[in-house]
Amino acid sequence: MTLVAGAHEVEPRVTTAELRQALPLVTVRGLEVAYDAQRVLAGVDLELFPGEMVALLGASGSGKSTLMRSLTGFAPITGGAVRVAGHDVTNLRRGQLRTLRSEVGQVFQQFNLIPRLSVLTNVLTGALHDGGPINLVGGFSSAHRRRALELLDRVGIAHKALEPARSLSGGQQQRVAIARALMQRPKVILADEPVASLDPKLADSVLELLREIASEDGIPVLVSLHVLPLALAHSDRIVGLRRGEILVSGRTSQLDASALAPLYEDEEPGDDEH
Ligand SMILES: Nc1ncnc2c1ncn2[C@@H]1O[C@H](COP(=O)(O)OP(=O)(O)O)[C@@H](O)[C@H]1O
Numbered sequence: 001m002t003l004v005a006g007a008h009e010v011e012p013r014v015t016t017a018e019l020r021q022a023l024p025l026v027t028v029r030g031l032e033v034a035y036d037a038q039r040v041l042a043g044v045d046l047e048l049f050p051g052e053m054v055a056l057l058g059a060s061g062s063g064k065s066t067l068m069r070s071l072t073g074f075a076p077i078t079g080g081a082v083r084v085a086g087h088d089v090t091n092l093r094r095g096q097l098r099t100l101r102s103e104v105g106q107v108f109q110q111f112n113l114i115p116r117l118s119v120l121t122n123v124l125t126g127a128l129h130d131g132g133p134i135n136l137v138g139g140f141s142s143a144h145r146r147r148a149l150e151l152l153d154r155v156g157i158a159h160k161a162l163e164p165a166r167s168l169s170g171g172q173q174q175r176v177a178i179a180r181a182l183m184q185r186p187k188v189i190l191a192d193e194p195v196a197s198l199d200p201k202l203a204d205s206v207l208e209l210l211r212e213i214a215s216e217d218g219i220p221v222l223v224s225l226h227v228l229p230l231a232l233a234h235s236d237r238i239v240g241l242r243r244g245e246i247l248v249s250g251r252t253s254q255l256d257a258s259a260l261a262p263l264y265e266d267e268e269p270g271d272d273e274h
């Protein structure tokens with residue numbers, strides 16, 4: 001017994017580099033998605049490791065949102081393997097699908113808050129997805145409220161906790177949405193165009209916040225972006241889709257705008273709308 005305890009004490013701290021080698025939280029292999037006869041993704045491979053911020057690039061219609069939806073079982077997967085936080089997404093019963101979705105925090109372009117409810121209540125709704133017990137009659141527990149306030153403090157808007165969500169600026173609303181996602185205690189965060197509705201300065205600060213969460217909490221963040229310089233400034237890795245296939249994949253430090261330009265070449269007319 002003492003021997004085991006002793007062995008435990010001398011166990012070295014796991015480094016981030018080791019975590020990256022050991023434990024991908026998302027593994028996608030040869031993913032194919034088709035809507036009716038139209039193939040939307042083909043041969044997509046992706047891994048997300050603890051602590052990293054991965055930017056997903058590609059022209060409109062290239063399949064970014066579909067890839068994100070595949071990770072939570074919301075896309076018609078016709079081939080390949082998808083594992084997220086230990087779940088085999090292609091083969092889940094309804095209850096397991098609910099568990100999977102409770103473990104994936106999501107952030108959207110339009111924030112998706114409930115406008116008339118307070119900021120605090122919006123964050124608390126994240127607890128409805130965390131799998132823990134909620135007493136809907138008595139409201140949220142004081143532990144939940146405390147945690148929600150801590151998260152609001154972390155994202156820098158605790159002073160707005162009692163304001164209705166609709167009274168906040170876009171950048172502040174996205175921070176509320178991020179706090180709500182954290183309330184779920186997510187294992188992975190997916191952010192689909194989270195800064196497309198924000199002006200550039202706010203976009204920078206929201207992406208920095210997401211990157212900080214990734215590295216401090218060890219949660220991988222997959223973030224789709226429209227603007228190349230934002231991806232180059234705020235990600236550890238970049239994955240680029242073109243017409244449903246991965247065309248570019250690498251560490252951000254080894255990529256530049258010219259390496260990413262092929263993602264946007266030969267676009268068909270009309271492809272540039274959202
Ligand atoms: N629900 C759907 N039904 C049919 N086709 C869809 C559906 N969702 C997406 N698509 C098609 O899949 C392709 C990729 O779309 P999407 O993943 O939204 O791209 P992106 O997010 O990169 O703009 C597009 O051609 C789009 O029309």
Ligand SMILES: [Mg+2]
Nearest residue numbers: 064065066192
């Ligand atoms: Mg999209």
